[in-house]
Amino acid sequence: MSQYTEILLTQRPDGNPIGPHMFEVKHKPVPTIGPGQILIKQTHMSLDPAMLGWMMPDTNSYIPRVELGEVMRSSGFGQVVESNHPDFAKGDNVMGMMGWTEYLVSTGQGINKVQAGVTAEMALAVFALPGLTATQGLFNIGKPKVGETIVVTGAAGSVGSIVGQLAKADGLRVIGVVGSEEKADWIVSELGFDGAINYKTDDLESKLEELTPDGVDLFFENTGGPIQHHIFHRMNTHGRIIVCGMIADYTAEEPAPGPNWINLIKKRITVQGFAMPDHFGDVPNLLAKLTPYVMQGKVKYRTHTLQGLESAMTGLNLFFTGENKGKLLVEL
Numbered sequence: 001m002s003q004y005t006e007i008l009l010t011q012r013p014d015g016n017p018i019g020p021h022m023f024e025v026k027h028k029p030v031p032t033i034g035p036g037q038i039l040i041k042q043t044h045m046s047l048d049p050a051m052l053g054w055m056m057p058d059t060n061s062y063i064p065r066v067e068l069g070e071v072m073r074s075s076g077f078g079q080v081v082e083s084n085h086p087d088f089a090k091g092d093n094v095m096g097m098m099g100w101t102e103y104l105v106s107t108g109q110g111i112n113k114v115q116a117g118v119t120a121e122m123a124l125a126v127f128a129l130p131g132l133t134a135t136q137g138l139f140n141i142g143k144p145k146v147g148e149t150i151v152v153t154g155a156a157g158s159v160g161s162i163v164g165q166l167a168k169a170d171g172l173r174v175i176g177v178v179g180s181e182e183k184a185d186w187i188v189s190e191l192g193f194d195g196a197i198n199y200k201t202d203d204l205e206s207k208l209e210e211l212t213p214d215g216v217d218l219f220f221e222n223t224g225g226p227i228q229h230h231i232f233h234r235m236n237t238h239g240r241i242i243v244c245g246m247i248a249d250y251t252a253e254e255p256a257p258g259p260n261w262i263n264l265i266k267k268r269i270t271v272q273g274f275a276m277p278d279h280f281g282d283v284p285n286l287l288a289k290l291t292p293y294v295m296q297g298k299v300k301y302r303t304h305t306l307q308g309l310e311s312a313m314t315g316l317n318l319f320f321t322g323e324n325k326g327k328l329l330v331e332l
């Protein structure tokens with residue numbers, strides 16, 4: 001009988017880079033399915049910064065942690081290779097929560113069919129978490145208006161790059177914050193952002209002032225870090241701050257101090273955090289909003305693809321060094 005590989009979490013993060021010491025790689029016989037079940041061969045797995053949080057001991061977050069001894073959690077894209085389920089046929093392309101495994105048996109719960117013509121890369125980089133997060137955060141929380149200025153941190157990342165393009169398509173002035181010249185060039189030359197700030201090399205205050213002459217109406221926060229205070233201080237009256245991610249703090253020993261709240265009163269600013277699991281029931285509406293932009297060619301993306309299941313164990317570190325160029329995927 002042929003074998004497949006799965007990877008279990010066996011140790012929680014200890015402050016060192018994520019690596020094989022935290023996981024057990026298991027080889028098992030490919031399972032057979034029972035009534036009402038499908039067998040999925042996963043072909044592409046999504047890596048996401050949130051995975052670090054899911055591995056942490058914290059039991060007080062927006063989603064349960066992954067327990068030690070469990071298959072590591074992830075979303076993915078694959079193909080149905082056997083089906084005893086009326087809604088799925090052999091050969092269907094599907095996506096959903098699959099975990100760090102080459103094969104899985106499913107009842108179909110949480111697994112969605114993918115339309116013909118949508119590649120694995122497009123499904124995971126646009127229509128899965130990145131696009132849904134960008135759409136929810138920008139439109140439902142940020143409520144952008146033509147002519148406003150938005151600053152997006154993590155702007156060359158999978159969420160930030162989509163936020164910026166959607167905002168640009170809707171007539172906003174869009175400034176992105178990134179960690180390299182290559183990413184600055186990509187978001188301006190390829191994606192059409194109005195300007196980029198390199199938070200590692202630019203003078204943050206003066207560059208931000210130069211690029212946001214009318215102040216900042218929307219701040220889409222993906223990273224935290226020292227630029228947060230500068231953007232906060234340039235917020236206009238009735239500005240909205242959408243708190244999506246704080247990656248600079250995920251590996252920090254001490255969380256960074258936040259800005260003083262006095263500006264929230266003076267400028268009547270709204271600050272709202274959100275987490276996508278609250279909005280999974282609204283996916284059809286989010287997709288209905290996002291899809292026309294994609295169909296009109298207004299959402300470009302790039303993927304950074306690692307090879308083989310075991311590459312996930314060290315691949316996650318690329319988020320924290322900024323070495324990922326686009327949506328981080330593992331091809332199985």
Ligand SMILES: NC(=O)c1ccc[n+]([C@@H]2O[C@H](COP(=O)([O-])OP(=O)(O)OC[C@H]3O[C@@H](n4cnc5c(N)ncnc54)[C@H](OP(=O)(O)O)[C@@H]3O)[C@@H](O)[C@H]2O)c1
Pocket residue numbers: 048049050129130133154155156157158159160177178179180183222223224225243244245246247248249274275276277318319320321322323324326327328
């Ligand atoms: N709220 C939600 O439901 C939700 C859903 C999805 C994602 N998120 C969050 O959204 C953010 C972006 O996620 P993504 O999947 O699109 O990842 P991503 O932006 O594709 O990758 C992470 C990027 O963060 C940047 N970064 C790393 N360390 C940093 C630091 N200390 N300061 C500033 N930037 C740093 C790096 O880019 P540079 O090279 O530019 O530094 C890196 O490439 C993450 O914080 C993630 O947790 C939240």
